[in-house]
Amino acid sequence: MADVLVVADDLTGANAAAAGFARAGFRAVTASAGERAEVVAEMVSRFDVVVATTDSRHLEPARARERVGRVVRAGWPARLVCNRIDTTLRGNVGATTREVLDRVAELTGSRVVALCAPAHPGANRQTIGGMQLLDGRRLEDTEVARDARTPIHTSDVVALLREQADLEVVAVPLDAVTGDLDALAETIRQHLDAGAEVIVADATTVEHLDRLAAAAVAATAGTETVWTTTDPGPASVALAAALGLAESDRGAPLLALSGSATELTQLQLRQLVAERGARPLRTAGRHAVPDVDATVRMLDDALAEADPGDIVVLATVLDDSDLWSPSSEEAARIPVALARAARRALESRPVDGVFTTGGDVTAALLAELGSHGLEISDEVVPLAVAGSLVGGPWDGLQIVTKGGLVGDARTTIECLDHLRGQVEAHRRQVTAAESRERT
Incomplete structure (x- = not known):
């Protein structure tokens, strides 16, 4: 069993996500699984983190979901499944989030929720007011709005997720993220009690991501709820640490x-x-x-x-x-x-x-x-x-x-x-x- 299975929609993002886990002390591997999801099954017993590239960013949503589903099944079981998305929200963000939720629910028989924290502080990507910013600018005001294959027309993370898939999405604002940690956990708990499937959270620093991860774990303590992530990588590393995966024994004989x-x-x-x-x-x-x-x-x-x-x-x-x-x-x-x-x-x-x-x-x-x-x-x-x-x-x-x-x-x-x-x-x-x- 791998500690973490990451499904990435392109190779560059996969490499970046794997590097983040490696810096955190995990043995990480990238595997090309676009046409051969079965290769993932060989990796999970040999690495702490398997980052599988599906090359699905520019595919039709149904095909993207199919590839993601095959990877999750091939890499199961894993302690945490992550949906690695683009920092500028290009691609099938909603469709792949829906697929990860459905497949993990199918495999665990438990309720599954996603922590969506698309901020990447080290790359100057922030989420404020539910809006994804690139160097402080809304995505529709940057060159990604003119991307030849997947132009971005909105920075509203919640709206984008709902547009691309049938998802119950709520937002957690920055003042909650930076406030009392117990209160943040209670906010997340209330959203989950109301039926939320995806928690979209503001963040501008790594500390914010760490607080979110700790609060998410605290909010579901004592329940059978299973967390997944939808993010570019840093939030997944934070959640893995909050779940105690970074504290487990590393390595092999x-x-x-x-x-x-x-x-x-x-x-x-x-x-x-x-x-x-x-x-x-x-x-x-x-x-x-x-x-x-x-x-x-x-x-x-x-x-x-x-x-x-x-x-x-x-x-x-x-x-x-x-x-x-x-x-x-x-x-x-x-x-x-x-x-x-x-x-x-x-x-x-x-x-x-x-x-x-x-x-x-x-x-x-x-x-x-x-x-x-x-x-x-x-x-x-x-x-x-x-x-x-x-x-x-x-x-x-x-x-x-x-x-x-x-x-x-x-x-x-x-x-x-x-x-x-x-x-x-x-x-x-x-x-x-x-x-x-x-x-």
């Missing part, structure tokens, strides 16, 4: 793959278990080429049970009792089987980064993941490098790799510690993902 049988590697893995609490797994099929199917099942279970930041180790040799004398043909198949098991597990279980020891294993893993190579960012210790995968469905995955005879007893610990720091730095970036399914 780290995966260490070892195909080395050296005494040094065994010592390093024992030290990793002792000092960092890593969970060691021996590949299935002892004294033989690993059984890929059985290894996948074992690794899948371990990754599912692991907490963010935990280390899961999959190794062909953990101690001397695992040593055997494979033929040259078997020796060539071992790293391929290890890498294939890892790839199949990664298709359904997220990891934040991968550590590999053994050159053959590293090469086999790159081939299995469809990578063209590594973008090297650092040398952790001599002959152990850090970087990320280049190309393929796992493009950008953080990795540290070393040879089986490199370093001392604590070198693998140093490599995993470096990988953890590398992942935290990378978390602030937004990924653009593609399907990872392979035959």
